[in-house]
Amino acid sequence: MEDQEILLKFREPATRNVAFNQLVRKYQSKVYWHVRKMVIDHDDADDLTQDVFIKVWNHLENFRQDASLFTWIYRIATNECLNFLSSKRRKFFLPLNDVGAELTQKLEADDSLAGDEVEKKLQKAILRLPDKQRLVFNLRYYEDMPYEQMAEVTGTSVGALKASYHHAVKKIEQYVNDTTD
């Protein structure tokens, strides 16, 4: 079902639930992985993904279509992730690096990196980045999202995003080189 059709059906009370069900099915995987890459833990990602769609339900009627539905949902997901990480830091009085360390522990517990030392260092380096820079890196490196769309999702200028991604790459390369014997 196309986004426009989903929106039209959502505005009709009789077809609202069907339309929303279709919307969740269409975007759940993208939203989940977008969130998962930021919070690493599946349970946290699950909670946040549900929260994202609840917010979508609550505000979809007022969605003005200035951006595409996908971009709008991604923006909600991004804000949820950043708020989650920020509140976690406040809750446990953690500095920036400690959240990265916690995420690294979760990643290592995942056991998906066994045997690949360079990839392990790369992931550790990514998790050491500040939240917003990591978000930019994920969108560009893993999802290959155009900078213009990233600007809509993050509410940041294209120039600032390019600079942020460039710095992130430099930091990652520096970390991997420094930790390699």
Add this chain to the structure above:
Amino acid sequence: MKTPFRLNEHPRRPAPPLAPPPEDYFDKLPLRVMQRVRPQEPAAAPLLGWLTALSAPLRTALASLLLLVGFVGTFWLTQRALPQSGAPLAATRQSSAQALAAVPRAEAVQYLLSDEAARLSLAELSETTVADHDLTSAFLPATDAEIQAALDEQPSVDVYL
């Protein structure tokens, strides 16, 4: 010599190496989301449903306005209940004086000399005197000789304030 790591030379994965979610996770997720959004539908009361359509700042502003109206209304009603001029106060004083004048003189003297009168504190008497000097003379419309005689009858061991 080791080759420095370059990210663009590293094989790019489509996603970080994270374990996939449970197998039926994406089959069940829409249902779980729908279960969380459905109970909210009847939550809005018919009369107050329009409130949910307002934005949060607008709802806060409305609540503040209602609170302000409540304060102003209470103040206005309180002002209406209070006397607007000195006339009703004067009428009250006059009726009090008349009521006191109606008390027989002997009974008033007897009351003042009794134990009950001793319960009055000096502060109370002084306040009454300060409030209205004429009022005290209305309490005891007796001659000096009558008062002196009544006082002389009191036992000398009594202590007066």
